[in-house]
Amino acid sequence: MKIEKIILNNLTSIEGEQIIDFTAEPLRSAGLFAITGDTGSGKSTILDAICLALYNKAPRFDNVERIPAGDLELVSCAQQMQAGNVAGILRRGQKEGGATVVFATNDGERYEAEWSIRLTRNGNYKTPERTLKQLAPNKQKFDKAEIQDQINLAVGLTYEQFTRTVILAQNSFSNFLKAKTADKAVLLEKLTGTEVYGAVSEQIYQFTNDAGILTRDLENQIQGMMHDCLEPEQLQQETEKKQLLTAQKLTTEQKLQNLQKQLEWLKRNDEAVAEVKRCEMQFAAANKACMETRAEELKLERYDALIGMQPLFQEITMRRTDLQQIKEEQHNTTRAIEQIRRQAETEAAQLDMAHERSAEAEKHRELRTAAINKGYALTGEISGAAEQLKKHDVQLNEIGNVLTNRQNVLKIKQDLLTKATAEIDVKQQHKQTLSVHRTMFDKFDLIKDKLSMLYTETQRNVDNHKKQNNLQRDRENLRIQSEKAEQEQHQTQAKLNALKSDLLIHKQTNQGLDSAKLQREAADNRNRLAALQRANTLWRHISEGYKRIAEKRAAQKREQTELAQKQGMVKKMETELAATEEAFELISTAYTLSQSDNIVQLRKQLKEGSACPVCGATHHPYHTETERELGDLLTNLSKDYRTMQQKMNAQRTALNELQQNIAADAARIEADEKALHELEERQEADVNEWKMCENLDKTFTDCSATVNSEARFMMIQLLIDNTMRAADEADLALKTYNFHQQEINRLNEDISKLETMMADTRTHLDEISTKAKITAAAAEELQYTINISDKACSEIYTDLDDMITLSGWFTEWKNNPDGIRLRLTNLNHDWNQTCHTLDEAERAADLLREEIKNASANVDEAQRALKTCRENRDAAREALNRKQEELTRLFGNSSPQQEAETLQRNIAAAREAEMKLQTLHNRTLGEQKQLEGTLVNLEKSRVTNQQLLQNRQQELDLMMLRFNGTHSPVQFSELEALFNDKRDWKALRLKLENLKEQQLLSRNHLERARQTLLNLQAGAERPEGEPEVLKLKLSEQLTETQHELNEVSAALSVTMSKLISHENCLLRAGKVEEELKKARENHNEWTRLCMLFGSADGKRFRTLAQSYTFAYLVQHANLHLRQLSPRYELCNIPGTLTLEIIDRNMFDEHRYVSSLSGGETFVVSLALALGLASMSGKNLTIGSLFIDEGFGNLDKDSLDLVMMTLSNLENVQGRKVGVISHTTQIRSQISPQIRLTRLPGGSHSVIEVR
Secondary structure: OEEEEEEEEEEOOEEEEEEEEOOOOOOOOOOEEEEEEOOOOOHHHHHHHHHHHHHOOOHHHOOOOOOOHHHHOOOOHHHOOOOOOHHHHEOOOOOEEEEEEEEEOOOOOEEEEEEEEEEOOOOOEOOOEEEEEEEEOOOEEOOHHHHHHHHHHHHOOOHHHHHHHOEEEHHHHHHHHHOOHHHHHHHHHHHHOOHHHHHHHHHHHHHHHHHHHHHHHHHHHHHHHHOOOOOHHHHHHHHHHHHHHHHHHHHHHHHHHHHHHHHHHHHHHHHHHHHHHHHHHHHHHHHHHHHHOHHHHHHHHHHHHHHHHHHHHHHHHHHHHHHHHHHHHHHHHHHHHHHHHHHHHHHHHHHHHHHHHHHHHHHHHHHOHHHHHHHHHHHHHHHHHHHHHHHHHHHHHHHHHHHHHHHHHHHHHHHHHHHHHHHHHHHHHHHHHHHHHHHHHHOHHHHHHHHHHHHHHHHHHHHHHHHHHHHHHHHHHHHHHHHHHHHHHHHHHHHHHHHHHHHHHHHHHOOOOOHHHHHHHHHHHHHHHHHHHHHHHHHHHHHHHHHHHHHHHHHHHHHHHHHHHHHHHHHHHHHHHHHHHHHHHHHHHHHHHHOOHHHHHHHHHOOOOOOOOOOOOOOOHHHOOOHHHHHHHHHHHHHHHHHHHHHHHHHHHHHHHHHHHHHHHHHHHHHHHHHHHHHHHHHHHHHHHHHHHHHHOHHHHOOOOOOOHHHHHHHHHHHHHHHHHHHHHHHHHHHHHHHHHHHHHHHHHHHHHHHHHHHHHHHHHHHHHHHHHHHHHHHHHHHHHHHHHHHHHHHHHHHHHHHOOOOOHHHHHHHOHHHHHHHHHHHHHHHHHHHHHHHHHHHHHHHHHHHHHHHHHHHHHHHHHHHHHHHHHHHHHHHHHHHHHHHHHHHOOOOHHHHHHHHHHHHHHHHHHHHHHHHHHHHHHHHHHHHHHHHHHHHHHHHHHHHHHHHHHHHHHHHHHHHHHHOOOOOHHHHHHHHOOOOOHHHHHHHHHHHHHHHHHHHHHHHHHHHHHHHHHOOOOOOOOOHHHHHHHHHHHHHHHHHHHHHHHHHHHHHHHHHHHHHHHHHHHHHHHHHHHHHHHHHHHHHHHHHHHOOOOOHHHHHHHHHHHHHHHHHHHHHHHHHHOOOEEEEEOOOOOOEEEEEHHHOOEEEEHHHOOHHHHHHHHHHHHHHHHHHHHOOOOOOEEEEEOOOOOOOHHHHHHHHHHHHHHHHHHOOEEEEEOOOHHHHHHOOOEEEEEEOOOOOOEEEEEO
16 A cells, blocks of 8 residues: 555645645655654644545544533533544634545555545534545445445555554654563553453453353252252152042032032022012013003004194195295385385485586696696706715715825824834844844754753653662562562461371271262161151051941941832822822812903903993893802812812922932932042052052061051051161261261362462462562663763753853753743744844835825825815705705695695595495395395295195195094194194004013013923922021031032142142253253363463453564564664563563674663664554555654764664665654755745644655
């Protein structure tokens, strides 16, 4: 990559567009050039412009501290910008600026990168704009999003690599060579960009800790999960308990179902009785509602008979209403016509008066026309004269102002000349005072450099003395640390011997014992004890099971015999009930017919002589001869009906109770059979499980019902006691062994820690010894440096004393170096400023004298022009006054135009009033004609409606006459009342139909409810006893059974939850165990990696990486050093950041870098900088190189060596090298030069190539 052209525009001190073209002479053929200029002239701005165009960054803004938001708000709005914002490079007072770089790559491609910044109207900075164009071989413009990627690809360097490869920070490596060991790591990290290794080391350490924490968390999680698992004996007990509770739950649920069925029958019986009562009430309510709506039903029938007359009745009513409205409208229209006629006569009289006023106004305008025309002519002449007078006044004022200004200018220049003459006299006197230091002013730049060198060397001398004192303190501290470490080593050895003695005692105690054997014996005893305890529980279940089975079988046999007897009684009672029901059916039919509600009601309404509504007879024997005999018959029939009904109900009740008892007994027998079967199955399972206990004792083979259960219990208890004693003894032996073994492990760990401490102490002693040797060598090197520094200070003082003409300058410099430097600078600035100001003042005085002469001539000319203009103005004013007097005589205070406008307005007003009256009169006549037409139409409409009303009235009378012949008479008033009734006849009809339908439905519902009640009470599932008492008893039994079922379900739920929790714990623990295995493997891998590279502060990997990077940097630097100066070679001590110099001219002697002279230091620093550039640039060929500073403190010999080295760099590597400096030595020895020269005023600079 090679830079061809740089264009700068309004950046810092550079104003306007400035171009540096490396393809034009003299820069094109020059391999070495200088960028020179005074401090602040903009040398570094050139490097900033290159970086801005390529990367939108600049070195001056790197690592700049941000201004806090609170402080930034205190700045004005137009200046609110962070210190690190690249927009701050724009020159003050300019609205836009930018930088452009044209560069070429090794492949022959040429690019143009541009960066620009602008201000908005309100003074804020816009976002910087960037463009990138490919100039060759193809022309192409890139999008904003891909500019930076394309530049990085074309240049081959990032911003950080570019600033280390193309722009070499010379002082950074000079500081690195002379820095302390602790500071070298920081500088090297900054120079090489190896900060990432420290971050990697810290990340590895953090990952290792995280993996360890995860492993410990998983281990704790597994321990917490296994805490909820059941022991084997607990698991077996809970399993047996689950089986027993399941069987008990099934029995209780069956009993609960039977009780619920009986309660359900009672509930349905109550509902059926309530339903019968409800249906009876509904039937009575429906009959009552039908009777209450009889009157409305009759009215509806009359409405249906007259409905055919409704259309004709409605039309007659409408015609009468329309006829009345027409009559009212005729009366209103007649009155309106009379009002309109009177209004028209009044408007006609007003219209005649308006005609007369219009004619009078036009006649008056004709009389004044001649005077108005003459007035117009005079007005035009007066306007022209007034305009001419105004021009003369303006011209007079302008000439007067010019005269005043010229007189003021003349006076000001005369005053300036007086002041300038006085200032020249003062400046000449001051210049004579300063001329005694003329020699010192001529060598001011050299004196300033020498003072900086003296200050630097003096400070270095002071620092070296401080370092020497620090080295002596470090040597004393190292001696004390060595003695303390040796004392700790002896104490640690004594503790180690004591721990080894205790370890031997514990090992002898456990000698001959086997941990696995002890654990196996303890486990066997515990397993045998658990088996015996299980056998004890199982045998209790088996013995109790035999007893319950025998009792169940005897009870079941008794219940079956009782059930057979009850079934025989049921058959006998069913035969008797059938005969009773047949006799009851005959009596019920006769009784129902005699007690029918309709027959009884009709019988009460019959009267002798009136027709019967059923048969039409007029004689009714029920009220005469048969009444007595029929009454006796009906009384006997009612008595027999009630007697037979009671007998039938008693037989049904007895039969239902017996059937319910039989059903309950059968259900109970069936449940007992199921329970017996389940009990036998559980007994068989227990017997099978007992076979697992046969190996506990030879007498356990037989487990039939004939075995003596008490003796078996005593045998099992005896075995349990013996096994428990053996288990306790085995546990005690194992516990003792584990105690000693734990002590052995603890002592081994303590011994290992002490041995590690001793090894660390030995390492620490070796490190102290090494540091002591290094400190001694550094002290010798420092003493040599102090001697050289003393000599350099003496030489610089001698040179300065010959050049500085101030008395006592050295004493003042020692007390206040900055003060003497400021004093010299002020004197030099005062001398230059005085000379420059005196020359400028003399030139200004000569210019003022010439300007005063010209100003006097201008004042005379203005006075003559003023007199002529005043005479012309007076003549124009007299002519204007004559014309204005004549116009006033004709029109007074008015004007011809105003009078003409007044006459025209009078005529227009009269005509407008006449037109309005004419329009109003025409509209009134139109309204009168319209009302007369309306009155004629209303009369025609009235006659027509009157005739139609008479015709419809005749038709209605005819219909009413015909209706009265077949129905009861009807009048028009009845029609009016009936048809004007607002009720909804359709809704009334629906209401009546619904009432009849409800009456029928309620009768059907009543019959159905009675039949349902009879069927329910005759059913076989009817329980025995009184319903109320039985319901209370069954509810209590249901509550008790439900409570029992809840207790059994709760106990079963607890047992099931324990078993499920046990299984879930095992399942979760298995899953977590797999995660734990992976976590341990991950932790082991990170631990191994952490031992190599990891540390909390990142020092381990950073130090290792820096040592390798530094060695690699030294190799690259030696390649360049052999080309620049074959005499020297760099050498680094392995594992450290210490540098040594091998001097070939001194028989390969190893020298400290502090022993190098200024020129030698520069050559070595340049080699390191070029080495870093090679590392950063890798295989790239960099055609441009800029070296910033590093030459200001070199003497002549060192500077010659630097020039020779830079020329060598040009010849060997073919790079175009730019040296940036403000010193006189560089300006005098390097050509061509890019000079930044400040223009008069010192506010901005221009770029010149010489």
